[in-house]
Amino acid sequence: MIQDFVRRLGIDHPLLLAPMAGETAKPALAIAVSNAGALGALGxxxxxxxxxxxxxxxxxxGTQRPFHINLFSPQPWSADQTKMAAYRAExxxxxxxxxxxxxxxxNTYQESFEAQFAVVLEEAPPVFSTTFGTLTPDQVAALKARNILVIGTATTVAEARMQEAAGVDAILAQGAEAGGHRGSFLDSVEHSLVGTMALVPQIVSAVKLPVIAAGGIGDGRGIAAALCLGASAVAMGTSFLLAEEMALSPGYKALLQSERAESTALTRVFSGRHARGIRNAFLDRMAGRDDIIPDFPVANAMSKAMRGAASKSGQTDYQSLWAGQAARLARPEPAAAIVARLLAEARQALQTRF
Ligand SMILES: Cc1cc2nc3c(=O)[nH]c(=O)nc-3n(C[C@H](O)[C@H](O)[C@H](O)COP(=O)(O)O)c2cc1C
Structure with a gap:
């Protein structure tokens, strides 16, 4: 299954850069990862x-090799004026x-998914995925008609079954350890926090599709473990946050290399949707104030100025510092060196004999 899927993706190794939206979404990293024989991605x-x-x-x-584009599936939300006033005061x-x-x-809370999706169909990246939900059968058919391989994100076995029924080609199984936003869409986040170790083999058993493991995979030992659990490939986000090609603010990169990165939390305070990041003053101050945080994407749009200014001025207390639970395993290296090291570590771990 591993070699079949790698061949189908047109890459050399069962390794994907996980898609990451926001200041992390720059072509340079996707290009470097794809050129290194893994699958580059852009959120x-x-x-x-x-x-x-x-x-x-x-x-x-920048690359002749395949790459992956990711968007957020649209979801219901409301602009609750009372919450917005209280959140604005904070x-x-x-x-x-x-x-x-x-x-x-x-004035606007988010980009139009329909307009973004139209661009994806026109530009036809080799691989496309969504998180936060499923695509319609028409959307999946339109992607496949353009030879685009479609990945759906699942955080529970039920979501994986639903993605399979929606017609995707592969499932990205996102465990609770993952950095950034949770893809959960069927049940509450509290009921969708299955760890990667438990999630991957259960999804592998429940669906007939290749499964990509993601969440808390921080080095080659994690890759080896995920492949042993039945994954056909792994996707890693946090491990690439320190890549030389990743244009993150220096303060964020410094925190990722400090003991602070050992303590991550799931929070809605920055965007209105649960996401995992390093704890900081804003996150801790707003803990327990869930009742005043508007829905995603309202809170996300409202906090954008704060996050942007904090990032520019190096004030990490007001940035969203997305990171997964294995953050301390990340190392500052060029992306190609990260890919090479991860693969060498995974091969070594797989040779372990009892
Ligand atoms: C900074 C950051 C941004 C992210 N943005 C997205 C995104 O736009 N779309 C998405 O599907 N997942 C997003 N994720 C989740 C990753 O795709 C992936 O599931 C996660 O990074 C895997 O766990 P790990 O961080 O422990 O490697 C993001 C993660 C991080 C750390």
Whole structure:
């Protein structure tokens, strides 16, 4: 299964860069990973359609190898005015500390998925995935008609079955350890926190599709373990956050290499949707204030100015510091060296004999 899937993806190794939206979404890292024989990726969820098109074309210009584009499936949300007023007041305190004016209310909360999806169909990246939900049968058919391999994210066995029924080609099984936003869409996050070790073999047994393991896989030992659990490949996000090609703020990179990275938490405080990151002042201050945090993408749009200014000024207390539970295993290296090291470690771990 592993070799079949690797061949089908057109790559050399059963390793994918996990898609990461936001300041982490830059073509340079995707290009470097694809050129190293793994599957590069770009999280396009926050990109305007033209920026997404430009990024896909930039990746194509930088590599002949396959790559992967990811978007957020649209989900229901409401702009609750009472929550927004209370959340805005909390953001205001952070704005004052950062020397910003009072928080504005955004005109729009998110990019149009339909417009982004139209770009994906036109530009036809070799691999496409969504998180937060399933695609419609028409959308899956349109992707497949363009020879695009389709991946669906699942955080539970039930979600994996639903992705299979929706017609995807592979399942990305995202364990509770994963950094960034949770893909959960069927049940509450509290009821969808299955660890990678338990999730992967159960999804492998429940569906007929190749399964990509993700979440808390921090080095070659983790890759070896995931392959032993039946995964056909692994996807790693946090392990690439320290890559030289990753344009993260220096403060974020420094925290990832400190003991602070040993303590991550799931939080809605920055975006309105549960995501895992390194704990900081804003996260701790807002803990227990779930009742005032608006839905995703409302909170995400409202906190954007705070997060952006904090990132620029090096004030990590007000940034979303997305990271998975294996963050301390990440190392600052060029992406190609990370890929080579991970594969060498995995091969060594798989040779272990009892
Ligand atoms: C900074 C960051 C941003 C992320 N953005 C996305 C995204 O846009 N779409 C998505 O499907 N997953 C996103 N994720 C989750 C990853 O794709 C992947 O599931 C996760 O990184 C795997 O766990 P690990 O971080 O422990 O390797 C993000 C993760 C991180 C760390």
């Amino acid at each position: 396009g969820a926050y990109m305007a359609p033209q920026a997404l098109r430009d990024a896909i074309r930039a990746i194509r210009a 953001l205001g305190k952070a704005h004052a500390e950062l020397g910003l004016g009072a928080p504005d209310l955004p």
